[in-house]
Amino acid sequence: MRFARASKIALGAAVAAAVVAACSVPGDDAAGSNKTVTDGPVKIGFSQATQQSPFYVALTDAAEAEAQAQGNEFFHADANGDVTKQNNDVQDLITRGVNVLVINPVDPKGVTPSLAAAQAAGVKVITVDRPVDKGAASFVGRDNKAMGELVGKAAADALGPTGGKIIQIQGDAGGAVARDRREGFLAGVSAQPGITVVDGPYCDYTRSKAVTAMQDLLQANPDLKAVYAQNDDMALGALQVLTENHRADVKVFGVDGLMEAVRAIASGDQYIATALNDPNAEGRLAIQTAVKVARGESVPEFVDAGTNLVNKSNAQSLQGESTFAAGE
Structure with missing residues (x-):
């Protein structure tokens, strides 16, 4: 198991899952409430479902870059498509004292133990790309x-x-x-x-x-x-x-x-x-939302990263050097 943080030091595990609903909620009432950070850097734990997809590689990289840009600490682990490993990763992250968890669940139902562990430890949770039924302060993704x-x-x-x-x-x-x-x-x-x-x-x-x-x-x-x-x-x-x-x-x-x-x-x-389906924008939004949640701010239960159709009429204008196209 490998952890990475914004300083690029190897550490040791990752995150669990989160929820979706329909209105704004305080960041501290859905996934623990005693880890609120009022000042200083936020310790963010990110559990990625897999790194076997270019999309998820880009999402993880963008999340780490955003955490670095804000001066926060970033720890992540790759579950490699294994929900048991993901649950173990999340427990390890909690042990490391993260203030908030960002989870892309391998299996939204299978990460229930992670959500329960986060709740018990007072660690706030958001999910990214894949929602869970309950247990998270926010879901960052697309329709x-x-x-x-x-x-x-x-x-x-x-x-x-x-x-x-x-x-x-x-x-x-x-x-x-x-x-x-x-x-x-x-x-x-x-x-x-x-x-x-x-x-x-x-x-x-x-x-x-x-x-x-x-x-x-x-x-x-x-x-x-x-x-x-x-x-x-x-x-x-x-x-x-x-x-x-x-x-x-x-x-x-x-x-x-x-x-x-x-x-x-x-x-x-x-x-x-x-x-x-720009993973860079989604990764940045996930970290921005996680930081708000960690600081006890209210966030929407669904943060929409947005989409648009690409066809012959606009494909030329969307070309660039990034792995994925960004919105116009």
């Missing part, structure tokens, strides 16, 4: 249904009244993000009754798994008209297979605003659209 629906509407427009078959490459089985992006996309394409969406396998948001899956999907579905992947990394894997098989007729849609996808949208006619 993944809205993101999926934006892309679904773009797919409906691109295929038109004739419709056709769309293969959906999914994220993680049982994950709230995957569920919401699926439901949003289905709502978006519903305006075109000629469209049929076929669920493909779960590829855990990784390109290599999507490449393998797409090879089989293309062979089994030669009549497909489009591919929708629940993140751009998987969509780019699908695009790779389509290119290798000379299937320029199949349109591609993703989510997240990965810069590689934005460039593909700007320069070609096959990758049609994605939805912005």
Whole structure:
């Protein structure tokens, strides 16, 4: 297990989970109340679900940079997709005396022991990217249904009244993000009754798994008209297979605003659209919210990091050197 802090010194573990509701609440009434920091730096513990995704790597880096910029202490650990490890990490962070926890839960239900431990220790909790049912002062993230629906509407427009078959490459089985992006996309394409969406396998948001899956999907579905992947990394894997098989007729849609996808949208006619999901903005907002909570300030129970559709009309203007595109 590895901890990192703003000073780059190795330490030893990380965080647990958080909640969502609908109104503003005092920062000290949802996840402990005796660690309020009235002056001086805040000790922030950050438990990341995994570092196997470019999105989560960028989110962690942005969170650490924001903590450094504010002069606060930052400790983080990578749960590596293991909820048991995440619960152990959170307990270790609490032992280190953090004032507030920022958690991206591997499993929103599985981190309940961490939330209980934080509450008992008087340590405030927020979640980032993935919410929990209860136990956190705030959730910082995006409306993944809205993101999926934006892309679904773009797919409906691109295929038109004739419709056709769309293969959906999914994220993680049982994950709230995957569920919401699926439901949003289905709502978006519903305006075109000629469209049929076929669920493909779960590829855990990784390109290599999507490449393998797409090879089989293309062979089994030669009549497909489009591919929708629940993140751009998987969509780019699908695009790779389509290119290798000379299937320029199949349109591609993703989510997240990965810069590689934005460039593909700007320069070609096959990758049609994605939805912005800037991890840098989300990481900064998570730390800003955590600091407010640690100081006993009121914060919204949902802090929306925002999104927008990326298509041919704006992709050129969104290009840059960052890993993910930022909002206009």
